[in-house]
Amino acid sequence: TAGITQAPTSQILAAGRSMTLRCTQDMRHNAMYWYRQDLGLGLRLIHYSNTAGTTGKGEVPDGYSVSRANTDDFPLTLASAVPSQTSVYFCASSERAENTGELFFGEGSRLTVL
Amino acid sequence: GQNIDQPTEMTATEGAIVQINCTYQTSGFNGLFWYQQHAGEAPTFLSYNVLDGLEEKGRFSSFLSRSKGYSYLLLKELQMKDSASYLCVVMDSNYQLIWGAGTKLIIKP
Numbered sequence: 001t002a003g004i005t006q007a008p009t010s011q012i013l014a015a016g017r018s019m020t021l022r023c024t025q026d027m028r029h030n031a032m033y034w035y036r037q038d039l040g041l042g043l044r045l046i047h048y049s050n051t052a053g054t055t056g057k058g059e060v061p062d063g064y065s066v067s068r069a070n071t072d073d074f075p076l077t078l079a080s081a082v083p084s085q086t087s088v089y090f091c092a093s094s095e096r097a098e099n100t101g102e103l104f105f106g107e108g109s110r111l112t113v114l
Numbered sequence: 115g116q117n118i119d120q121p122t123e124m125t126a127t128e129g130a131i132v133q134i135n136c137t138y139q140t141s142g143f144n145g146l147f148w149y150q151q152h153a154g155e156a157p158t159f160l161s162y163n164v165l166d167g168l169e170e171k172g173r174f175s176s177f178l179s180r181s182k183g184y185s186y187l188l189l190k191e192l193q194m195k196d197s198a199s200y201l202c203v204v205m206d207s208n209y210q211l212i213w214g215a216g217t218k219l220i221i222k223p
Contacts, residue, residue, distance in 0.1 A: 042118065042201070042213030043157075090156060098209045099144060105156035 002026050006091050006106035013081050013113050021076040021109045023091035029104070031097040032074040033058075034066060036087040037108075043090065049074055050097035081113045116140045118214035120202050125220045126192055134187045134200050134217045142207020148176050148187045149201040151216065157201055160187070189219075197221045 007022045025032065030051045035043040045058030049068040063085060065077045078085055089109045094100040118138045126132040138146070145164040149157040163169055163178035163185060175188040187200055202214040 040122075040215055042203075042215045044213075045211070099205070100209065100211070101162070102147075102159040103149075103157075103211075105158070107156050108154075 003104055004091055004093055004106035006089075006109050008109060009107070010110040011112070013078075013111060015082055015113055016080050019078045019081055019111070021078075021089055021091075021111070023074045023076070023106060024072050025074075025091075025093045025104075026072065027093060027095075027104065028071060029093035029095050030071070031094045031100060032068065033092045033094075033103070034064070034074070034076045035090045035092060036060065037090060038087050046076065046089075078111075081111075083113045085111065086113045087111060116204075116206065116212045118202055118204060118212055120200075120214045120217045122215070123218045123220065125222060126189075128192055128194060128221055128223050130192050131188065131190050132192060132219065134189075134202075134219065136185045136187070136202035136214060138183050138185070138202070138204045138212070138214075140183075140204050140206045140212055143180060144205040144207060144209055146176075146178055146185050146205070147203040147211075148185075149203060150198050151201060152198045160200075192221050194221050194223070 004025045033048045034046040044060045047066040049055045052071045091106040092103045120136045148160040151157040161176040168177045173190045178185045199216040199218045201216045204212045
């Protein structure tokens with residue numbers, strides 16, 4: 001069972017370059033999320049999507065954009081990367097948007113911006 | 115503001131019992147989760163409490179007191195594979211998830 005697949009697993013990126021982190025789920029979950037995880041901090045929500053065709057801003061959306069063209073895919077794009085975007089990025093999904101219950105996470109994408 | 119406090123790091127011995135505490139101050143409450151995260155891996159769901167009391171699931175138990183804004187995760191018969199970070203997460207009145215920074219648990223033989 002695949003669950004949630006993220007790519008790439010890790011990437012080194014020059015500042016100013018653009019990058020898209022891919023996320024695909026095969027559980028037919030309605031809601032999907034992008035989080036970043038930094039040392040000493042809790043997971044912070046970047047963007048979310050309650051259902052295909054809709055997206056919303058989380059706690060730290062600046063510098064990131066997302067799209068949800070279909071149920072399965074939820075890519076995260078950095079238009080012009082900056083060093084402060086160096087982090088581990090996790091994509092997650094849940095069956096429903098409100099009262100989400102359990103979140104299912106991908107294995108993470110480690111991004112280094114130089 | 116919304117805040118979740120849990121110890122940064124704890125050490126315990128294989129076979130023993132450890133309790134990881136979590137206190138929270140949030141805008142309303144719709145439930146509390148515990149997740150386990152091994153180093154370099156994704157968080158995985160452990161437990162969910164929405165009513166006061168103890169929820170037991172095998173070697174792991176989670177307790178909630180809503181009036182005190184307090185929860186703990188109890189791990190019994192510790193095994194080396196329990197070495198991981200444990201994340202306390204609260205769902206506020208708007209169904210937003212507030213994540214604690216996590217407690218790194220080190221198990222020694």
